[in-house]
Amino acid sequence: xxxxxxxxxxxxxxxxxxTPGERGRRVLTYAILLTISALFFVPxxxxxxxxxxxxxxTTGFDLLPNNPSLRAYREVLTEFDxxxxxxxxxxxxxxxxxxxxxxxSIGGYAFARLKFPGREVLFMLVLATLMIPxxxxxxxxxxxxxxxxxxxxxxxxxxxxxxxxTNLFFMRQYFLTxxxxxxxxxxxxxxxxxxxxxxxxxxxxxxxxxxxxxxxxQGIWNEFFWPLILLGFxxxxxxxxxxxxxxxxxxxxxxxxxxxxxxxxxxxPIVVIFLFFQRYFxxxxxxxxxxx
Amino acid sequence: VAVTAKRQTLGSARIREALVxxxxxxxxxxxxxxxxxxxxxxxxxxxxxxxxxFGKIEPLGWENYRELWHDxxxxxxxxxxxxxxxxxxxxxxxxxxxxxxxxxxGIRGKSxxxxxxxxxxxxxxxxxxxxxxxxxxxxxxxxxxxxGNRSWFGDSDTALWSIAGLNAWTTSGTMMLFYLAALQxxxxxxxxxxxxxxxxxxxxxxxxxxxxxxxxxxxVSVVAVIGxxxxxxxxxxxxxxxxxxxxxxxxxxxxxxxxxxxxxxxGYAAAIGIALFVLIFTLTLIQRLLFGKxxxx
Numbered sequence: 001x002x003x004x005x006x007x008x009x010x011x012x013x014x015x016x017x018x019t020p021g022e023r024g025r026r027v028l029t030y031a032i033l034l035t036i037s038a039l040f041f042v043p044x045x046x047x048x049x050x051x052x053x054x055x056x057x058t059t060g061f062d063l064l065p066n067n068p069s070l071r072a073y074r075e076v077l078t079e080f081d082x083x084x085x086x087x088x089x090x091x092x093x094x095x096x097x098x099x100x101x102x103x104x105s106i107g108g109y110a111f112a113r114l115k116f117p118g119r120e121v122l123f124m125l126v127l128a129t130l131m132i133p134x135x136x137x138x139x140x141x142x143x144x145x146x147x148x149x150x151x152x153x154x155x156x157x158x159x160x161x162x163x164x165x166t167n168l169f170f171m172r173q174y175f176l177t178x179x180x181x182x183x184x185x186x187x188x189x190x191x192x193x194x195x196x197x198x199x200x201x202x203x204x205x206x207x208x209x210x211x212x213x214x215x216x217x218q219g220i221w222n223e224f225f226w227p228l229i230l231l232g233f234x235x236x237x238x239x240x241x242x243x244x245x246x247x248x249x250x251x252x253x254x255x256x257x258x259x260x261x262x263x264x265x266x267x268x269p270i271v272v273i274f275l276f277f278q279r280y281f282x283x284x285x286x287x288x289x290x291x292x
Numbered sequence: 293v294a295v296t297a298k299r300q301t302l303g304s305a306r307i308r309e310a311l312v313x314x315x316x317x318x319x320x321x322x323x324x325x326x327x328x329x330x331x332x333x334x335x336x337x338x339x340x341x342x343x344x345x346f347g348k349i350e351p352l353g354w355e356n357y358r359e360l361w362h363d364x365x366x367x368x369x370x371x372x373x374x375x376x377x378x379x380x381x382x383x384x385x386x387x388x389x390x391x392x393x394x395x396x397x398g399i400r401g402k403s404x405x406x407x408x409x410x411x412x413x414x415x416x417x418x419x420x421x422x423x424x425x426x427x428x429x430x431x432x433x434x435x436x437x438x439x440g441n442r443s444w445f446g447d448s449d450t451a452l453w454s455i456a457g458l459n460a461w462t463t464s465g466t467m468m469l470f471y472l473a474a475l476q477x478x479x480x481x482x483x484x485x486x487x488x489x490x491x492x493x494x495x496x497x498x499x500x501x502x503x504x505x506x507x508x509x510x511x512v513s514v515v516a517v518i519g520x521x522x523x524x525x526x527x528x529x530x531x532x533x534x535x536x537x538x539x540x541x542x543x544x545x546x547x548x549x550x551x552x553x554x555x556x557x558x559g560y561a562a563a564i565g566i567a568l569f570v571l572i573f574t575l576t577l578i579q580r581l582l583f584g585k586x587x588x589x
Contacts, residue, residue: 029399033405036391036409046427107320110316114310116313116314117310129324132331136568137332138548139565141327142552142558143343162323168320221416224529264419266415
């Protein structure tokens with residue numbers, strides 16, 4: 001505690017003396033900032049508060065519940081099957097992220113470093129896929145996958161998400177920034193291309209791998225459109241958390257504590273990841289420039 | 293002899309490198325061809341048929357497109373989507389730019405505020421829409437604060453604008469990050485020169501920062517417009533998938549979805565998809581022309 005105070009005082013001294021006007025403006029700036037932050041958080045605080053209330057209590061507007069209880073959480077997890085939905089979401093997000101990390105790093109390496117005829121044309125093709133809106137693909141992809149019997153199962157959804165063009169692009173760009181000296185050494189050792197990639201290059205891409213891991217996991221965990229189309233009409237056993245929320249809100253619209261508990265369950269894992277890996281979020285979002 | 297032998301090993305090394313390269317990209321390229329490039333052509337093909345749940349029924353030529361041209365609900369959906377876009381894009385950009393400028397203004401606790409403003413962008417559309425439905429319901433928090441009793445998503449006058457407000461709020465964090473990156477790309481000596489001239493903060497912003505942010509404006513507006521034209525999740529969730537009340541939240545993508553999945557008219561839905569693609573493509577081109585080619589690089 002003492003240390004903190006000392007530091008704050010030190011910082012204060014380092015700032016040159018200000019006129020009262022400037023000081024006033026500074027106070028005002030912080031007041032505005034804190035107000036906006038509060039506005040950004042109020043809906044979430046309200047959500048958490050409601051999730052801890054009983055249904056009759058939701059007719060009042062106290063921020064703090066009278067008898068906070070986790071009953072709503074227990075109910076949505078068991079009676080309303082959200083434990084299964086969460087497990088499904090974890091499985092899908094985990095597998096798809098793993099596939100993307102492997103396939104996009106190895107593909108990105110090839111596009112950045114290996115020479116083969118048609119490389120540039122093929123890379124342009126990868127970039128061109130970013131221009132094709134998902135909605136245009138709804139009908140053909142649905143028709144194809146249902147022809148193969150893959151609608152309503154995890155396989156179809158995983159297949160179309162196996163490689164995301166933004167991740168491949170991101171990894172290629174990252175490999176391009178690595179100096180060539182590292183590979184020259186490997187070449188002298190007569191290492192094969194895969195060994196060079198695996199032993200020398202991949203370990204150098206830590207921050208990029210972290211960024212695509214986090215953004216892919218978040219993207220799949222949060223996705224609504226494709227799970228709705230490919231999993232929404234099969235058995236509820238294959239629902240993701242997001243589909244579960246949609247279904248719950250359509251069916252039991254005013255069971256607010258349970259709906260809010262389900263929303264907290266849907267948001268919490270991503271918030272935890274964000275708290276631990278914030279800088280990768282920011283770097284990833286800015287660099288890939290694409291988020292649904 | 294030694295030279296030719298060396299050349300041969302060089303040649304075979306090159307061939308090997310090429311083969312390894314193709315091997316490394318084989319799976320990604322396969323996925324892109326099957327699930328991106330081919331569907332583009334396949335949807336053109338499907339759009340020329342009456343196509344039901346068991347496949348082709350009969351060839352229609354351009355009949356689906358002709359029907360689309362005279363489809364009142366389709367035009368209504370286009371109008372709804374454009375109305376939404378025109379409102380939500382400037383709202384998102386203004387909010388994102390304000391947040392970015394505030395966070396960038398040399399304040400203490402910068403990373404805290406950046407995280408706070410980014411926070412809503414983390415939540416899934418389904419969860420955040422459920423929260424919005426709750427807060428904007430007839431007996432929800434918003435009405436308790438302002439003393440009204442309107443069901444914001446249940447009233448055809450306010451449903452679409454409520455979605456616009458919701459999405460402006462949730463996307464502003466991401467857009468703020470884009471603007472922050474653009475702000476930090478402006479060289480500091482520009483500001484030093486302005487400070488020497490004694491320019492006031494407000495004036496510096498409008499005369500110097502705002503115009504220098506042109507690449508940022510371009511990028512953010514393209515992302516925002518594409519996102520707005522494709523709006524679906526929130527419209528689906530607030531209307532139980534119907535696009536109601538009274539078609540007020542029936543966006544183009546929701547209409548496409550309903551045509552394909554609820555009505556099982558795949559041919560007609562494919563035609564809607566292609567119309568949407570053309571619309572997005574045209575608007576992106578127009579934006580590119582508006583902002584000038586040099587700014588996009």
